Each structure stands twice: as C-alpha cells, then as structure tokens.
Amino acid sequence: MPAVPADPTVVSPAAARALFRAGLATPTAGWCAGFTQANLIIVPRAQAFDVLLFATRNPQACPILGVLDAGETSGPLLVDGDIRSDVGRYRVYENGVLVAEPTGLEEWWRADLMTFIVGCSFTFEAALQEAGIAIAHIKQGTNVPMYRTNVRCAPAGAMSGPLVVSMRPIPADRVADAVRITSQYPAVHGAPVHVGDPAALGIDLDRPDFGDVVVVGPGEVPVFWACGVTPQAAVMESRPALAIGHAPGHMLITDARDADYLVARYT
Amino acid sequence: MPAVPADPTVVSPAAARALFRAGLATPTAGWCAGFTQANLIIVPRAQAFDVLLFATRNPQACPILGVLDAGETSGPLLVDGDIRSDVGRYRVYENGVLVAEPTGLEEWWRADLMTFIVGCSFTFEAALQEAGIAIAHIKQGTNVPMYRTNVRCAPAGAMSGPLVVSMRPIPADRVADAVRITSQYPAVHGAPVHVGDPAALGIDLDRPDFGDVVVVGPGEVPVFWACGVTPQAAVMESRPALAIGHAPGHMLITDARDADYLVARYT
Numbered sequence: 001m002p003a004v005p006a007d008p009t010v011v012s013p014a015a016a017r018a019l020f021r022a023g024l025a026t027p028t029a030g031w032c033a034g035f036t037q038a039n040l041i042i043v044p045r046a047q048a049f050d051v052l053l054f055a056t057r058n059p060q061a062c063p064i065l066g067v068l069d070a071g072e073t074s075g076p077l078l079v080d081g082d083i084r085s086d087v088g089r090y091r092v093y094e095n096g097v098l099v100a101e102p103t104g105l106e107e108w109w110r111a112d113l114m115t116f117i118v119g120c121s122f123t124f125e126a127a128l129q130e131a132g133i134a135i136a137h138i139k140q141g142t143n144v145p146m147y148r149t150n151v152r153c154a155p156a157g158a159m160s161g162p163l164v165v166s167m168r169p170i171p172a173d174r175v176a177d178a179v180r181i182t183s184q185y186p187a188v189h190g191a192p193v194h195v196g197d198p199a200a201l202g203i204d205l206d207r208p209d210f211g212d213v214v215v216v217g218p219g220e221v222p223v224f225w226a227c228g229v230t231p232q233a234a235v236m237e238s239r240p241a242l243a244i245g246h247a248p249g250h251m252l253i254t255d256a257r258d259a260d261y262l263v264a265r266y267t
Numbered sequence: 268m269p270a271v272p273a274d275p276t277v278v279s280p281a282a283a284r285a286l287f288r289a290g291l292a293t294p295t296a297g298w299c300a301g302f303t304q305a306n307l308i309i310v311p312r313a314q315a316f317d318v319l320l321f322a323t324r325n326p327q328a329c330p331i332l333g334v335l336d337a338g339e340t341s342g343p344l345l346v347d348g349d350i351r352s353d354v355g356r357y358r359v360y361e362n363g364v365l366v367a368e369p370t371g372l373e374e375w376w377r378a379d380l381m382t383f384i385v386g387c388s389f390t391f392e393a394a395l396q397e398a399g400i401a402i403a404h405i406k407q408g409t410n411v412p413m414y415r416t417n418v419r420c421a422p423a424g425a426m427s428g429p430l431v432v433s434m435r436p437i438p439a440d441r442v443a444d445a446v447r448i449t450s451q452y453p454a455v456h457g458a459p460v461h462v463g464d465p466a467a468l469g470i471d472l473d474r475p476d477f478g479d480v481v482v483v484g485p486g487e488v489p490v491f492w493a494c495g496v497t498p499q500a501a502v503m504e505s506r507p508a509l510a511i512g513h514a515p516g517h518m519l520i521t522d523a524r525d526a527d528y529l530v531a532r533y534t
Contacts, residue, residue: 048316049315049316049319052316052319052320052323053319053334055323056319056322056323056331056334057333057334064323066324067320067323067324067423156334183530184530186453186454186530187453190530191530263450263451263453263457263458263530
C-alpha cells in the first residue's frame with residue numbers, strides 16, 4: 001500500500017486517485033485543497049430511478065453533482081479516472097447488509113451499474129478554515145463524526161431511511177459565520193440542518209454511527225449538516241439486492257473545484 | 268371564464284388555483300406576491316427516469332422543486348390542489364408535436380403520469396423589484412420573452428435538446444446587482460447564464476420562441492437566465508409518445524414561499 005503523502009493538501013486530484021487506485025485507503029478530509037470531494041452511491045439500473053428520486057426529494061442530504069450512465073466508469077468529474085478503483089475504500093451492500101469493504105470494485109462491477117456522485121461537506125471546510133474557523137476532525141487527523149438521526153427522509157419508491165448528519169464543533173461566537181458561509185454552497189449540503197441540540201435529533205455525540213468521536217470543547221456548539229452517507233443509510237433500511245458506496249470519510253476526489261459550487265453555479 | 272383579479276399580487280395561491288381551475292387562462296408574472304411559481308413537465312412513468320436524469324444533469328435550467336408520484340394529483344407544493352386543473356393553460360405533446368393547449372387535463376390524464384415541478388425565475392423577480400430593478404415584462408403586462416439557444420443541454424437517455432433562456436433588460440449599472448441577487452436563488456435558476464450578447468446564444472431578440480417581445484431600451488443590457496421551458500424543448504426534439512407541460516408563462520402557483528428558496532434552504 002502506498003504511503004500517505006507528507007502534505008496531502010497539495011496533491012492533485014489525478015495523483016490522489018492514482019494513490020487510491022494503487023491501494024491506499026485513508027480518510028480524505030483536507031486532501032487536494034480547492035478540489036471537490038464527493039460521496040458515491042452505485043446501484044443497478046433497475047434501482048436507479050428510486051435512488052435518483054430519493055436524492056431529488058432530499059437535496060440537502062443528497063445533492064447530485066454528476067451521474068455516470070450504466071456501465072460508465074469515468075466522466076467530467078473524474079477525467080481519465082475509473083470509478084471502480086479511484087476511491088480508497090468502498091462499501092458493498094447485499095440486501096442492505098454490509099458484506100465487504102474492498103479497495104477496488106473489480107469483483108463487483110457489472111455493466112448495469114449506475115454511479116451517482118453526491119456533494120460532500122468537505123467542500124465548504126476550506127471556506128470555513130479561510131474564515132478562521134478551525135475544523136476539529138482535520139486538526140485531530142481523524143474522520144468527521146456522522147450520525148443517523150430520528151429525522152426521516154422523504155421516501156421515494158423502495159427507498160426510505162433516516163437523515164444522516166455530520167457534526168462539527170463551532171465556537172459559539174462563530175456559529176452565525178459558519179451558517180452564513182456554508183449556506184453559500186447549497187450544492188454540497190449548504191446551511192446546517194440543526195444547531196446545538198443533539199438530543200432533538202436523537203443523537204448521542206459519543207456514539208457516531210460512522211467516523212470518529214470529536215470532542216465538543218468549552219464554548220463550542222455542536223453544529224449538524226446533512227450528510228451524503230444518507231443514501232447508504234437508506235440502502236441499509238430498504239435492502240436492494242446490491243448497492244455500493246464509499247467507506248464514510250473515504251471520498252471520491254473529483255476534478256471539480258470547490259469554487260464551482262459557490263452559489264453562482266452548480267452545472 | 269373568470270375575470271383577472273383587479274390586483275393579482277394579493278391573491279392567495281389557493282384562490283389563484285381556484286380561478287385557473289374555473290377556466291381562467293392568463294400569464295401569471297406578478298401574481299401572488301411572495302409565493303413560488305413553477306414550471307411543469309408531466310410524463311408517463313416509463314419516460315420519467317430520463318426526464319429526471321435530464322433535470323439532474325441540467326440543474327440550472329431544470330431545478331426540481333417537487334415530484335408527484337405516478338397518478339398523484341396533489342402534494343405539499345399544492346395543498347388541496349389538483350395538478351390536472353390548477354394551471355391556467357397546459358400544452359400537450361404527442362411524439363414531440365404540440366397537439367392541444369387545454370385549460371384542464373381531464374381528457375389526457377392517466378394513472379401512470381408523473382409530475383415534475385420545476386423552479387421558475389419569477390421567484391427572484393420580486394427580489395429584483397425590491398432592489399429597485401424594474402421588470403420590463405411585468406411593467407408591460409406581457410409574458411417574459413423566452414428563446415431556444417444554440418447551447419446544448421447535457422443529454423440523458425432519450426432526452427436531449429437546447430437550453431432555453433428567459434431575457435430581462437437590465438440597466439447597465441444594475442447588471443452586477445441582478446447577478447448578485449439572483450445567484451442567491453440557485454434552486455430557481457440562480458445567476459444568469461449569459462449577459463449582453465444574444466448573438467453568441469444564436470438569439471434574435473425580436474423573435475422569441477415563447478412569450479412576448481420586450482424592448483431593450485437605451486442604457487439597458489439583455490440578461491439571460493436558464494428557463495424551465497427547457498424540458499419542453501427537449502420533448503419537442505426527443506419525441507416521447509406523450510408529454511404535458513404548462514403553456515409558457517402560465518405557471519403553477521405553489522404554496523411554497525419565495526423565501527424558502529433563498530440559499531439557506533431548498534428542501
């Protein structure tokens with residue numbers, strides 16, 4: 001397995017994808033500064049309409065940045081890339097059960113698989129950092145904590161499930177700034193869905209469903225954004241025969257730039 | 268046919284829909300101040316995936332605000348409404364050819380029809396007016412001019428076609444304000460796609476493909492926004508057996524508020 005680069009922030013997306021293709025598997029927060037990271041949900045064509053409709057009806061959790069047609073393995077978001085190998089670690093679900101976490105999809109790929117590339121909140125973390133708002137999980141070198149909530153998504157066909165959120169502790173006097181900044185990126189989850197009250201979402205901060213625990217320090221407030229792992233939670237509940245996602249925090253690094261998703265443009 | 272109300276700006280969405288249900292057919296620009304108007308594209312379930320994927324790949328032209336399942340005739344965007352009757356005038360296409368412009372869909376409705384409710388630039392016109400930017404077609408009491416451009420949309424399955432834009436003349440010293448304001452509404456077409464050069468889009472301003480001519484006065488610049496008639500242009504080119512839209516400018520008036528689509532929220 002290749003080593004993690006000394007400074008992952010300056011690696012190009014193509015170089016990062018080459019490392020993951022060669023077998024590296026590590027959370028990607030802070031990698032490839034300025035370039036957009038994304039969630040994946042890959043399903044057979046027969047299930048694709050329900051997944052796309054679920055995303056359309058839950059745009060804050062599932063903002064679609066791109067769709068690869070059945071059998072397609074690259075596209076404008078990953079030029080010269082290969083969706084079967086360019087993510088560090090995948091999750092394969094059969095009938096809603098996690099059956100494998102491979103570093104490549106050679107064994108699993110089929111010509112009828114369609115790939116949905118879904119926005120990720122890592123996109124606006126750079127903008128928060130530029131505003132002087134530290135991101136705890138990047139400072140700690142861990143994965144962002146993610147939680148299943150008691151909020152139900154709008155269902156679509158066979159797909160239903162809970163809203164999944166990511167959590168970042170924000171100093172109380174910067175919460176308004178964090179809202180203002182992230183609302184400018186609606187195509188990558190946008191403004192927080194909830195601020196300050198984990199119990200109201202049915203969340204125990206010490207028990208993330210995905211990712212790592214991050215401590216909320218004195219004077220800090222837990223702030224929750226809709227998370228692109230939401231389609232995987234719906235897959236676990238809705239139990240399609242086959243579905244594939246990324247391992248939470250191990251994102252697809254695309255050739256799009258974070259600035260492309262600032263409000264003015266998301267085509 | 269009911270008369271146009273003396274002041275359509277103060278009519279409630281439910282009252283407006285009742286007038287259209289009773290047979291009124293008139294362009295809706297400026298109606299029901301503060302409430303969101305929308306484009307329609309209605310297709311059989313068998314074509315719905317291609318339409319939804321087309322919208323997903325062309326979000327600036329086709330931002331989806333809501334989807335009614337096959338056979339559903341109302342939903343959260345039109346509470347106690349009926350999608351078969353609550354628009355002033357519809358357009359029915361068979362094999363891509365406009366065959367009827369009825370004021371109701373009783374003759375055409377089928378249980379397998381799915382309705383896609385698509386954002387409309389009328390939503391941000393109120394914000395422009397509040398900033399002191401006059402909207403020429405509202406002042407003139409006519410329909411906004413819309414044009415097929417030489418820009419191709421990203422295709423999806425059987426659906427392909429040109430980008431359709433709406434045009435508003437904006438004083439040269441307010442163009443930047445118009446960009447800044449409308450970019451805050453990405454879920455209803457957002458920022459302009461083009462400013463100031465109709466020829467580059469293959470457009471003759473005197474020959475709109477839909478709506479009415481609006482004169483660009485001295486000191487004004489023509490500004491172009493992606494338009495929700497785009498799916499109908501794709502229908503005309505892609506020729507599905509059946510598709511139904513609204514007559515351009517005769518929008519669905521929803522119960523959502525324009526403020527809901529300001530950047531912070533579009534779920």
